[in-house]
Amino acid sequence: MKKKLILDVDTGVDDAQAIMMALTDPKVEILGITCCHGNTTLENVLQNTLRVLKVCNRLDVPVFGGCAKPLLAPKKHAGHYHGEDGLGDAPDPDAPGLELLQKKNAVQAMIKIAIENPGEVTLVATAPLTNLAVAVQLDPSIPEKLKALYIMGGNTESRGNTTVCGEFNFAVDPEAAYIVLDRYTCPTYIASWEFSCKNSLPWSFCDQWLGQNTDKAAFMKQISRYSMTRAQSEDYQKETTDGQGFNSCDTYAMAAAIDDTFITESDEVAVTVELEGAHTRGMMVLDYMELLGKKHKAFVMKKVDLEKFKRMLMNSLK
Template sequence: MKKLILDVDIGVDDAQALMIAVTAPDVEILGITCCHGNTSLDNVLKNTLRVLQVCNRLDIPVYKGFSRPLLASKQHASDYHGKDGLGDVPDPDAPGLDLLKKKKAAQAMLKIARENPGEVTLVATAPLTNLAVAVQLDPSFPKKLKALYIMGGNTDSRGNTTVCGEFNFVADPEAAYIVLDRYTCPTYIAAWEFCCRSSISWSFWDEWLSTNTKKAAFIKKISTLSMKKARSAEYQKEVVAGKGFNPCDVFALAAAVDDGFITESEEVAVTVELDGRNTRGMMVMDYMEQLKKDHKAVIIKSVDLEKLKKMLFRAVQ
């Protein structure tokens, strides 16, 4: 069994990733840690429980993390995901926050890794605040992990939140810097430009959500707002290759659960720019090796989209 911790800020693509995780064969989710990001932390917590309820997996422990970044101003993505993070289509029967575990997210990460040394893969699809605090509390934490998969950062200095910055890194640049500096476990990064180049066709989207199941209906309902935005001419100009929808967080999760998903990658040392009016939060690729870092991240360049389509169909069955 692959043992996972998911660190999330549940919006629409996080929800899709979570649904893939709970239906992936030979995968055990040991905990879900929640962070500020696409929406407020309270909404993230509610959304996580809501997705788990749809998947009949409220047995998975959920932990409350940080509601704000270490130093930066708070960001949100309500223009895309909706004010509540899930398309502003509330469910009156959604589970309550009394189901949350009492232990905080960073402490939960440390405990889970300590109890399963070398076996846990951490998948981070949110701003990296929880991860940064965890390594501050226990500098040996990364050594206990099997691997770390991140959706965040960018490779071509093309931003989606600022001129040069991707949302998850811009939402907490200091946290991203700490994680890329101190996590020396095998680290895989699904960056913004790669996600855009790996867009899945709208024809697949329509076929996928025509599946006659409760889960497919749920995804369709919460995605209506974001997909209207994604199909707009304005948004398609923003992405690197506007050929379809970009379930960004799904790529990092799929790579974590299927060792054969990544078909092309490169290893390079990376860091995060903390200064600069236009470049704060931008991921820096050190091809000239001037940073003198021994640890190099695996930058995902291409993946097996047919495998991803199968995962997506399985997620809504």
């Protein structure tokens, strides 16, 4: 049986990389892609998702529009890194039109798909967790219907990339992250910011990856140019944790969802999100001392099979 996935995305460059990995894996069936604000505006996210599907010849995959803003926090985007449109501001005059989108709201679609496939669907969340938080408030039973949840977000060493102590996806909507980590009691796997930095790939691999003679590789090279120039800058290297290479943050969570053997070491620990700190709002908190009394624990990734990761990335652009 194929793995049934729902992808919840805010399609910037790394979401595009993750989506393409899932689309090209023969073991995967994508039941729907739900879109959320985040790297760019919701309208751009929807457009970007369709652009990725088009280059992969998979416009048959249903795409749903979801939450356009955080639950309580002010809007924040990542145009400084991904480009204002989320895909490096690379022109695309032949981009698919938004009329291809599904009419159903992303949150409603997420709930419906989970109900129709009880215990079979893995949810991969690479965006701020707003859609997931709204879904569990509308249907508190959704976590028990999921097979697993994979999240790219949060941090483990209080090292931020958006605020002093906050990773982007959690810092953009801390209340949503808090709700999801509190109420989604299905098996939960987290690829944190510092983890992804410590598992970055050599730039020489990136050149090989983008150098493949395919339409997909040409598309990825075009949309990645802006963010990769930023990532290779001296200022950015100072901001990151051991970030001396190519870091496709979202794709680690996707690879783990696709292949059960990808994660080679993880910590099983209860997690929550700080909501009130002057400097720590949005920071993920790991309860190693078990003072929170939470029964549900998440698997926080520490090490993965990077050779397998390289192969999956190479295949995604073939």
